[in-house]
Amino acid sequence: MPSKTTAKKKKDAPAPFLAVGDNVDAKCGKCKDVTKHIVLAKIGWKPTRVECCVCSATHEFKPPRPASRRRVAPAPELSPEEEWKFRMKAAKEAAKPYDRERAYAVGEVIAHQKFGDGAVISRASETVCEVVFETGTVKLIMATRATRRSR
Numbered sequence: 001m002p003s004k005t006t007a008k009k010k011k012d013a014p015a016p017f018l019a020v021g022d023n024v025d026a027k028c029g030k031c032k033d034v035t036k037h038i039v040l041a042k043i044g045w046k047p048t049r050v051e052c053c054v055c056s057a058t059h060e061f062k063p064p065r066p067a068s069r070r071r072v073a074p075a076p077e078l079s080p081e082e083e084w085k086f087r088m089k090a091a092k093e094a095a096k097p098y099d100r101e102r103a104y105a106v107g108e109v110i111a112h113q114k115f116g117d118g119a120v121i122s123r124a125s126e127t128v129c130e131v132v133f134e135t136g137t138v139k140l141i142m143a144t145r146a147t148r149r150s151r
């Protein structure tokens with residue numbers, strides 16, 4: 001009777017045996033990276049406390065799995081050129097010469113000496129607007145709303 005020679009391979013193979021004092025890769029919260037650690041304590045095969053070889057911090061063992069990859073997928077991206085065409089078509093007014101002394105709202109179109117006509121796509125900050133030109137997106141300085149509002 002043939003004996004079963006092919007042992008069933010379990011999918012969740014046990015982690016390599018680690019003894020206290022062994023090196024193990026783990027995530028270090030202080031280094032904010034996966035670094036070499038020394039096993040200080042363990043339960044079964046699982047390390048519980050480890051010491052970081054880089055910063056010497058001792059902490060719970062965290063497997064060196066990369067942090068959950070959160071997909072930050074914005075809406076389907078348009079190339080700058082497509083965005084520019086779309087924005088220029090959507091513009092209600094003719095482009096006005098770029099004037100850093102005034103504030104721009106998203107959707108306004110401006111005529112820039114160097115870049116040509118462009119449309120404001122976002123306000124990066126109080127004093128910076130992002131403008132898409134045919135050649136790409138450019139950040140331009142603008143006046144704050146507050147400046148305009150003060151009378």
Ligand SMILES: [Zn+2]
Pocket residue numbers: 028029030031032035052053054055056057
């Ligand atoms: Zn560390």
